[in-house]
Amino acid sequence: MRLNINGRDLEVSDSVGEKKLITFLREDLDLTGAKNACDIGACGACTILVDDEPVKICIKRVKDVAGHRVLTIEGMAAPDGTLHPLQQAFVDRGAIQCGFCTPGMVLVAHAFLLKQPHPTRDEIRKAIHGNLCRCTGYQQIIDAIEEAAAHYRGAPAPAQEARL
Numbered sequence: 001m002r003l004n005i006n007g008r009d010l011e012v013s014d015s016v017g018e019k020k021l022i023t024f025l026r027e028d029l030d031l032t033g034a035k036n037a038c039d040i041g042a043c044g045a046c047t048i049l050v051d052d053e054p055v056k057i058c059i060k061r062v063k064d065v066a067g068h069r070v071l072t073i074e075g076m077a078a079p080d081g082t083l084h085p086l087q088q089a090f091v092d093r094g095a096i097q098c099g100f101c102t103p104g105m106v107l108v109a110h111a112f113l114l115k116q117p118h119p120t121r122d123e124i125r126k127a128i129h130g131n132l133c134r135c136t137g138y139q140q141i142i143d144a145i146e147e148a149a150a151h152y153r154g155a156p157a158p159a160q161e162a163r164l
């Protein structure tokens with residue numbers, strides 16, 4: 001079956017298709033941004049985007065994303081390491097503490113801002129409601145998403161999708 005991960009196509013066997021998606025990304029492709037924290041689809045730490053929609057992948061198999069476009073946090077920054085403006089806003093606003101929730105938060109926010117580049121703070125809160133931050137840094141996370149929204153208005157910075 002065919003996968004498209006961060007802009008690159010790859011072909012995998014049916015047996016690989018049965019693997020847990022988060023295990024495949026982390027252990028086979030070394031894409032370790034997505035975290036497996038709860039393993040039951042409850043916390044959002046494992047969130048990636050599939051066709052620009054957030055998906056919690058601790059409860060998914062590789063075959064579930066065959067034929068779809070997958071974006072992980074590794075696909076957001078440019079190949080030279082330059083952060084996407086949304087990632088930079090998280091850094092600038094101090095929205096990262098332990099960082100465990102951050103990849104999922106950034107990707108959920110990216111999907112949200114692609115659809116709603118003029119968000120209210122309440123809309124941002126609702127957009128990230130499925131992603132838990134144990135460090136309780138929500139205020140700074142909302143600040144970062146609100147600030148980054150400017151980059152999605154008019155000429156949104158695309159995810160770079162350049163790394164595997």
Ligand code: FES
Pocket residue numbers: 035036037038039040041042043044045046047056057058059
């Ligand atoms: S690790 Fe997947 S939702 Fe918590």
Ligand code: FES
Pocket residue numbers: 095096097098099100101102132133134135136137
């Ligand atoms: S920054 Fe630690 S869980 Fe969110």
